[in-house]
Amino acid sequence: MESRTNLSRRRWMQSLMGLAIGGIAGVRAAEEAQPLRFGIQPFRTAEVLLTLHKGLLDTLAQALGRPLRFSTRPTYDAYTKALLAGEFDLAIMPPHVAVWLASRGDWELEAKYEVRLAALLVGRDAAPAPEAEALRGRRIALGDPDSIVSLVARETLDRLGLVPQRDFTLVLTASHGASMQVLANGSVDYAIVANTVYGQFRARYPSLQAVPFGLDVPHLMAAARRALPEALRTRFRAALLSFHETEAGRRFFADTGYRRFVPITEADFAEMAPFLPALDRRYASPPELSR
Template sequence: MSRLSFISLLSPHLYGFYTDLLAHLSSTLGQDFHLLPSAPWPDARRTVAAAEVDGAFQCGLILQEHPAFVPVAAPVPLGQTRAVYSTYIVVPRESSARQFGDLGGGRWVYNDPTSFSGYVALQAHAARLGLQPEFFGTPHWSGSHLASLDTVLSGEADVAGIDNTVFSAALRTRPDLRRHLRVLTPLGPYPIPPVTLRRTLPPARQQQIQAALADLHTQPVGRALLRQAGFSRFVPTTETAYLPLLAEAAQADQWRHTAPQLQRPDYV
């Protein structure tokens, strides 16, 4: 059988998990699954947009821009019963802010303007609260959730919206963060980023991969892989599950046209 190539558009901390996951699928299904090396974000986006890979780990909102791919499975975070995640509004522990509205005019840092959890969700929430575009002050573009955390930690920013699964992973490796940062409030929950497959893959192959992912937690090796990444299992999912993100994005549109422009990071 031919090799099936995958690429990740998600947090770098999950790269090892995806590598091991695809190796496990290769062993289970008898086909070579391969994760492409990490690439600069614009290059990875172009690869998926051009459907040059067979599968992608990608945000549910970005998926709407990649019609060549379809979601087949989504991970369930440990301690939860559904395949959902949240945006954590993270501030320094000594911050005087007690609610979202207290952060007006602060130094906000975003991982990327295409990110749902780190950018769009914040603007959609502000739109629902009826806040003015000036609320966000002059935003800064960090390049990743982990970089955003470090920016708040260093005092270069006052607040960031962080994918809660990334934040939990960071706490597992850097428990000292609890002494310096705190979660002001969560936003969500939202449908979690899925495993997606190229739509033109044979339906039987898509179903086989979906079934293998859904069965992963029933195997000792699979359970260990999932737990190390902060997940309990994969569940089947469909395109319908991600449609609510479009409504959130529509609410955020008003911010995109009037809010201050992000400063581009050096890596782009």
């Protein structure tokens, strides 16, 4: 027969174990209730980005069983630094930055928009001629200089032998959307923007006309921090790839022109490779990552 002392000790140990297990479960439940920080690159204002992506955010939150907290940053540079600093758990980011971060091992790339991303030269009333003489002396709006569209456009301007502020007036704006606005209100002669942003403005400004202004590249990519549980990253990827099958997805892709999410390929990595050395040089000493 077990002594009263041993029985008390066993009950005391069982209570401690119960408290420990309960504590672990409580911590896990608290972690699962924490919002996942979802970043979107600043190609439109924060308000427009949130409105545009609400259906996507709601669908992902349901699929992941976690609330999502959206945020962005005022510039592409600030956004890249926030990605490096671990300030987001999930993010939609420029393709060159996405491939660079994945190559570092910090992020896992889950999907990209199917439509290709291209720089367009946009004019009012008539399609502009993408030639040096047609652009000389003009005022041209360009969004954040660190966007992939701006990088592609600058390559085209270099090829045409056009130097900003010497051959034409470069008007830098906060985003592609802002460039479209200053063109529509007559503040500039032309704007260089992403093809999908141009498509989002066409219904409001049908007189705007556009021509290609450089090579097309892979579109924006969705990624998850590798510090997240693998099961959560798997659910995130599955929700993205099936999003076009939902009612919210059909509305989202009709509004944005992105078509759907598709897997990222080795060819995407190869296309972005020429852009990576510049990122290495610029962010040679990134902040320590939160793990």
